[in-house]
Amino acid sequence: xxxxxxxxxxxxxxxxxxxxxxxxxxxxxxxxxxxxxxxxxxxxxxxxxxxxxxxxxxxxxxxxxxxxxxxxxxxxxxxxxxxxxxxxxxxxxxxxxxxxxxxxxxxxxxxxxxxxxxxxxxxxxxxxxxxxxxxxxxxxxxxxxxxxxxxxxxxxxxxxxxxxxxxxxxxxxxxxxxxxxxxxxxxxxxxxxxxxxxxxxxxxxxxxxxxxxxxx
Amino acid sequence: xxxxxxxxxxxxxxxxxxxxxxxxxxxxxxxxxxxxxxxxxxxxxxxxxxxxxxxxxxxxxxxxxxxxxxxxxxxxxxxxxxxxxxxxxxxxxxxxxxxxxxxxxxxxxxxxxxxxxxxxxxxxxxxxxxxxxxxxxxxxxxxxxxxxxxxxxxxxxxxxxxxxxxxxxxxxxxxxxxxxxxxxxxxxxxxxxxxxxxxxxxxxxxxxxxxxxxxx
Amino acid sequence: xxxxxxxxxxxxxxxxxxxxxxxxxxxxxxxxxxxxxxxxxxxxxxxxxxxxxxxxxxxxxxxxxxxxxxxxxxxxxxxxxxxxxxxxxxxxxxxxxxxxxxxxxxxxxxxxxxxxxxxxxxxxxxxxxxxxxxxxxxxxxxxxxxxxxxxxxxxxxxxxxxxxxxxxxxxxxxxxxxxxxxxxxxxxxxxxxxxxxxxxxxxxxxxxxxxxxxxx
Amino acid sequence: xxxxxxxxxxxxxxxxxxxxxxxxxxxxxxxxxxxxxxxxxxxxxxxxxxxxxxxxxxxxxxxxxxxxxxxxxxxxxxxxxxxxxxxxxxxxxxxxxxxxxxxxxxxxxxxxxxxxxxxxxxxxxxxxxxxxxxxxxxxxxxxxxxxxxxxxxxxxxxxxxxxxxxxxxxxxxxxxxxxxxxxxxxxxxxxxxxxxxxxxxxxxxxxxxxxxxxxx
DNA sequence: AATGAATGAGTCTTCATTCAT
DNA sequence: GATGAATGAAGACTCATTCAT
Numbered sequence: 001x002x003x004x005x006x007x008x009x010x011x012x013x014x015x016x017x018x019x020x021x022x023x024x025x026x027x028x029x030x031x032x033x034x035x036x037x038x039x040x041x042x043x044x045x046x047x048x049x050x051x052x053x054x055x056x057x058x059x060x061x062x063x064x065x066x067x068x069x070x071x072x073x074x075x076x077x078x079x080x081x082x083x084x085x086x087x088x089x090x091x092x093x094x095x096x097x098x099x100x101x102x103x104x105x106x107x108x109x110x111x112x113x114x115x116x117x118x119x120x121x122x123x124x125x126x127x128x129x130x131x132x133x134x135x136x137x138x139x140x141x142x143x144x145x146x147x148x149x150x151x152x153x154x155x156x157x158x159x160x161x162x163x164x165x166x167x168x169x170x171x172x173x174x175x176x177x178x179x180x181x182x183x184x185x186x187x188x189x190x191x192x193x194x195x196x197x198x199x200x201x202x203x204x205x206x207x208x209x210x211x212x213x214x215x216x
Numbered sequence: 217x218x219x220x221x222x223x224x225x226x227x228x229x230x231x232x233x234x235x236x237x238x239x240x241x242x243x244x245x246x247x248x249x250x251x252x253x254x255x256x257x258x259x260x261x262x263x264x265x266x267x268x269x270x271x272x273x274x275x276x277x278x279x280x281x282x283x284x285x286x287x288x289x290x291x292x293x294x295x296x297x298x299x300x301x302x303x304x305x306x307x308x309x310x311x312x313x314x315x316x317x318x319x320x321x322x323x324x325x326x327x328x329x330x331x332x333x334x335x336x337x338x339x340x341x342x343x344x345x346x347x348x349x350x351x352x353x354x355x356x357x358x359x360x361x362x363x364x365x366x367x368x369x370x371x372x373x374x375x376x377x378x379x380x381x382x383x384x385x386x387x388x389x390x391x392x393x394x395x396x397x398x399x400x401x402x403x404x405x406x407x408x409x410x411x412x413x414x415x416x417x418x419x420x421x422x423x424x425x426x427x428x429x430x431x432x
Numbered sequence: 433x434x435x436x437x438x439x440x441x442x443x444x445x446x447x448x449x450x451x452x453x454x455x456x457x458x459x460x461x462x463x464x465x466x467x468x469x470x471x472x473x474x475x476x477x478x479x480x481x482x483x484x485x486x487x488x489x490x491x492x493x494x495x496x497x498x499x500x501x502x503x504x505x506x507x508x509x510x511x512x513x514x515x516x517x518x519x520x521x522x523x524x525x526x527x528x529x530x531x532x533x534x535x536x537x538x539x540x541x542x543x544x545x546x547x548x549x550x551x552x553x554x555x556x557x558x559x560x561x562x563x564x565x566x567x568x569x570x571x572x573x574x575x576x577x578x579x580x581x582x583x584x585x586x587x588x589x590x591x592x593x594x595x596x597x598x599x600x601x602x603x604x605x606x607x608x609x610x611x612x613x614x615x616x617x618x619x620x621x622x623x624x625x626x627x628x629x630x631x632x633x634x635x636x637x638x639x640x641x642x643x644x645x646x647x648x
Numbered sequence: 649x650x651x652x653x654x655x656x657x658x659x660x661x662x663x664x665x666x667x668x669x670x671x672x673x674x675x676x677x678x679x680x681x682x683x684x685x686x687x688x689x690x691x692x693x694x695x696x697x698x699x700x701x702x703x704x705x706x707x708x709x710x711x712x713x714x715x716x717x718x719x720x721x722x723x724x725x726x727x728x729x730x731x732x733x734x735x736x737x738x739x740x741x742x743x744x745x746x747x748x749x750x751x752x753x754x755x756x757x758x759x760x761x762x763x764x765x766x767x768x769x770x771x772x773x774x775x776x777x778x779x780x781x782x783x784x785x786x787x788x789x790x791x792x793x794x795x796x797x798x799x800x801x802x803x804x805x806x807x808x809x810x811x812x813x814x815x816x817x818x819x820x821x822x823x824x825x826x827x828x829x830x831x832x833x834x835x836x837x838x839x840x841x842x843x844x845x846x847x848x849x850x851x852x853x854x855x856x857x858x859x860x861x862x863x864x
Numbered sequence: 865a866a867t868g869a870a871t872g873a874g875t876c877t878t879c880a881t882t883c884a885t
Numbered sequence: 886g887a888t889g890a891a892t893g894a895a896g897a898c899t900c901a902t903t904c905a906t
Contacts, residue, residue: 048897162426170398180396209426264879275881492869562690613828616776639858642855645861707876
């Protein structure tokens with residue numbers, strides 16, 4: 001995690017030299033192994049040799065696909081989040097009602113992370129391990145997710161279903177922060193309940209508020 | 217969560233032998249140095265010798281006060297958060313109106329972290345660096361903060377000002393998650409705006425919801 | 433010691449199976465690439481894959497022609513020095529006057545290394561990198577060069593043009609050492625002067641000595 | 649031996665922080681151990697852990713005294729050569745006759761390296777391992793030795809005992825190269841003869857030349 | 865014969881921790 | 886109690902060599 005080593009573009013969803021299907025397969029195996037090992041030990045305590053072993057390759061092979069240990073985490077997160085972002089965009093496009101759009105996003109968010117505990121751990125804990133990492137990722141991909149949410153919010157405001165007196169940025173922060181905290185809370189609990197099942201409740205709070213609505 | 221606010225709180229582990237004031241002073245200096253160094257470099261890249269230097273003590277002296285590097289981080293967080301928790305409890309006690317109580321908590325949350333950037337970094341990123349740390353902290357201290365929030369929520373429900381159809385746990389998650397995300401977002405931004413100034417807006421979303429209220 | 437001069441000489445180890453001209457060609461290309469890469473990076477920092485790339489062959493192909501990285505350096509030096517030795521013997525044979533023979537050897541020595549900087553670097557620095565290499569080379573090939581010089585010296589002594597009170601071994605050492613140092617010195621300088629141009633001056637010192645000759 | 653790692657000043661004859669006599673002692677022990685291990689294995693094949701073991705310290709201790717493996721070699725050579733250079737200057741100052749001065753320098757040169765085989769190996773082989781090393785060392789210390797020789801030569805020319813038609817630079821190269829080659833040759837031989845014993849013979853060649861002096 | 869992806873042994877360096885002073 | 890020199894375990898990364906294709 002030298003400052004030097006984080007300069008490069010973290011998003012390399014494809015192997016350096018495309019090569020055969022075998023190559024792409026090995027790339028994926030390493031990525032998946034990395035997520036597992038990192039989830040179990042944390043990034044700094046994860047040994048490259050453990051990732052190699054889990055992926056079923058030799059230590060040196062890792063470096064045919066990734067420049068450094070840092071790059072593995074970057075790639076794993078970029079890879080997974082890129083897929084999530086595509087899904088999120090599809091969901092939003094498939095419907096037009098802003099409230100329903102937020103509901104779908106919440107469900108996708110909780111489903112995606114609720115179905116892959118290791119990935120959830122990496123997202124909720126490792127991603128934030130350093131301000132540097134977070135800042136980089138934030139600027140590249142997380143920002144796009146926030147922008148998507150903010151667009152939905154602004155659309156809702158324009159349609160007249162959402163309040164105009166709220167900053168779309170703050171609403172997006174509340175929406176994302178609430179979901180994020182649900183995931184963290186779920187991870188730290190016994191996880192004996194369904195995370196996606198909480199989507200409606202969260203959206204209910206964000207949309208409807210906590211206060212009792214008086215029919216004044 | 218200023219350094220001033222840490223004078224006395226039950227969650228702060230005291231030095232092995234209470235000893236003189238000098239001892240307590242050195243203990244504090246190490247803790248403050250740790251927060252600075254960790255905020256600057258991240259926990260894993262922070263060297264114990266750097267913390268010692270910043271605190272103005274020898275490397276070995278650190279180990280007269282703390283068992284390990286891990287323990288320093290734990291103690292620093294416990295120490296600061298304990299002080300915060302004391303303040304939070306005072307605020308809640310000082311008034312009775314649940315909506316105002318939430319408002320005060322939000323303001324305290326954002327003020328505490330907004331006034332000490334290093335501490336904010338440690339909370340938002342380093343604390344979460346590993347599931348291990350987070351789990352420990354979560355069970356011991358964060359839970360008490362959540363419980364405080366949940367009590368306020370339930371009180372509001374009992375008073376009839378908050379909706380009964382919401383889980384206090386989920387509301388607490390949304391409340392905390394929203395504030396938490398505001399802090400993270402602020403850290404990653406240029407920080408050219410006042411974090412406490414956003415407290416009302418966040419509470420407004422959580423209390424009033426995003427949807428336009430009809431039948432007014 | 434130009435690449436031209438290496439066509440045929442007995443000291444060049446030939447490929448395992450003589451095979452086609454293509455094979456011999458590839459062998460030569462690897463050798464030349466090795467000298468270039470080693471001159472640029474030093475033997476230990478020269479990677480076999482770099483040599484392969486420079487030679488336009490695959491990494492593995494190197495090992496069809498050479499047993500190990502060490503062997504490449506040995507072969508490259510043997511190859512080049514063998515060619516030089518052939519030339520040196522021809523020069524000596526072509527004339528009979530000992531002083532002129534030494535003069536021709538000096539000129540050949542400085543011309544050969546002065547016209548191929550990479551080879552000069554390999555000779556002056558890489559060959560001596562380890563006592564192991566130097567000892568091997570010294571016993572096999574350099575000794576023949578020294579023997580040639582010593583023969584000339586002894587011939588001169590027998591003819592009466594050279595002093596009898598000097599050990600031919602020490603004279604050979606001085607002759608070779610002087611030339612050798614001229615090359616090293618030239619390599620480390622800006623190389624803005626002609627190395628062969630210094631041949632006469634060196635021979636002048638060795639033959640005539642530094643002292644002013646009285647009784648003239 | 650990265651290009652980066654050779655930028656720093658190679659001459660650090662004293663420990664980073666002076667400290668006690670013990671510290672200086674350990675510094676010397678490491679330096680001596682380094683010369684031994686490097687002489688036996690060559691610089692690239694010498695392991696830092698071997699140097700540590702030979703010096704009777706832990707691996708990590710090496711790095712309290714030297715920045716890198718490279719720096720150890722640099723320091724060892726600088727250290728030894730610096731001492732030699734001081735002696736050489738003393739010798740030259742102690743007398744005034746140029747021929748005698750050269751004779752003393754030759755004797756010192758061969759005695760110094762002839763009495764410490766390991767140091768001789770490091771000088772004759774490791775020092776030249778890379779043009780980079782050689783260039784650096786050459787510019788800083790070896791140049792001073794050459795300058796000393798050249799001054800003696802010029803003094804001799806001014807006094808009228810040495811020929812005026814010779815470049816002092818070339819004479820110095822011949823003088824040094826001859827001695828240097830004597831050492832190399834001695835190292836590669838069985839070393840069953842005395843190296844200093846050859847000093848007079850070498851000086852005899854350089855001063856008197858190989859040609860028979862005719863009383864024309 | 866040629867390839868080049870894969871291997872895995874090898875090592876420099878860091879730094880948390882200890883302990884003699 | 887305080888020091889800081891010393892320790893030594895640990896691990897990311899390189900690259901000569903192999904071998905299935």
